[in-house]
Amino acid sequence: MVTPDTRPGPTRADPAGRPHVAPHSARVSSGLRALLSPSVAAYEVSLLPSDPTPAVRREAEFRAGRAAAAAALADIGVDGQVGRGTDRRPLWPSGVVGSISHCGHLAVAVAAPGTAFRALGVDVEDLGDVDDEVRAVVLTPTEQAALEATGGSALLGIVFSVKESAYKCWSPLLDVTLDWADIEVTLDRSAGSFTADVVGPSARLRPPTVTGRYAVHRGHVLSAGWVGQG
Numbered sequence: 566m567v568t569p570d571t572r573p574g575p576t577r578a579d580p581a582g583r584p585h586v587a588p589h590s591a592r593v594s595s596g597l598r599a600l601l602s603p604s605v606a607a608y609e610v611s612l613l614p615s616d617p618t619p620a621v622r623r624e625a626e627f628r629a630g631r632a633a634a635a636a637a638l639a640d641i642g643v644d645g646q647v648g649r650g651t652d653r654r655p656l657w658p659s660g661v662v663g664s665i666s667h668c669g670h671l672a673v674a675v676a677a678p679g680t681a682f683r684a685l686g687v688d689v690e691d692l693g694d695v696d697d698e699v700r701a702v703v704l705t706p707t708e709q710a711a712l713e714a715t716g717g718s719a720l721l722g723i724v725f726s727v728k729e730s731a732y733k734c735w736s737p738l739l740d741v742t743l744d745w746a747d748i749e750v751t752l753d754r755s756a757g758s759f760t761a762d763v764v765g766p767s768a769r770l771r772p773p774t775v776t777g778r779y780a781v782h783r784g785h786v787l788s789a790g791w792v793g794q795g
């Protein structure tokens with residue numbers, strides 16, 4: 566079960582109003598733990614509910630994501646920091662793969678040794694934020710047909726989240742930007758699992774299939790994808 570913790574967390578603003586996330590505020594993410602193998606460290610940080618300006622919110626999300634990532638790195642015995650690429654891509658220490666996501670009052674991060682996985686990707690979404698108007702943009706015709714056949718109001722949000730998780734796996738491997746239509750997702754709803762493949766022009770790069778799991782709980786969807794070694 567995914568249990569996004571939306572309780573007020575130990576994030577606070579300093580007197581200048583700058584958000585502060587204490588390194589010790591990260592805790593093991595039970596939701597991600599349920600989706601991933603035990604070899605993957607998974608942490609979350611809750612953000613104080615508040616009504617910040619977009620800039621303050623963005624800084625708080627960034628710091629919370631980095632605090633969760635630092636905890637995940639420490640968990641796998643790596644003393645290092647996650648840098649920031651020019652395209653916002655997180656730069657993990659050598660020999661480590663990982664991923665970061667944030668949504669509302671929750672930030673999550675995962676990390677694992679690169680000997681275990683070629684890539685990891687995580688995503689958390691508030692289903693209320695995935696408007697039906699994006700359906701035609703996010704879903705390929707095949708996915709739309711599957712959604713119409715099976716129904717389920719959360720499906721659009723699940724596919725949305727899974728595509729972001731898969732994109733985060735491929736981005737460092739392929740070094741290309743993929744559009745929604747370039748990714749095709751197949752869900753196994755009884756198992757809460759998925760596979761994702763690149764179907765657009767970038768398929769010529771022979772990207773590996775991303776495998777993963779997802780869960781929906783309390784109006785949120787949490788997904789995690791990975792590319793294994795070998």
Ligand SMILES: CC(C)(COP(=O)(O)OP(=O)(O)OC[C@H]1O[C@@H](n2cnc3c(N)ncnc32)[C@H](O)[C@@H]1OP(=O)(O)O)[C@@H](O)C(=O)NCCC(=O)NCCS
Binds near residue numbers: 652688743
């Ligand atoms: C990666 C991306 C999908 C994340 O979207 P988002 O709405 O910001 O969602 P999340 O909160 O889940 O993820 C944010 C984190 O993803 C990570 N991220 C950003 N770009 C990334 C990339 N290219 N590869 C892997 N991870 C990336 C960052 O750690 C970021 O958090 P930070 O900036 O605080 O460090 C988006 O930023 C992006 O690059 N989109 C361009 C391509 C696209 O939209 N394609 C269609 C969707 S598949």
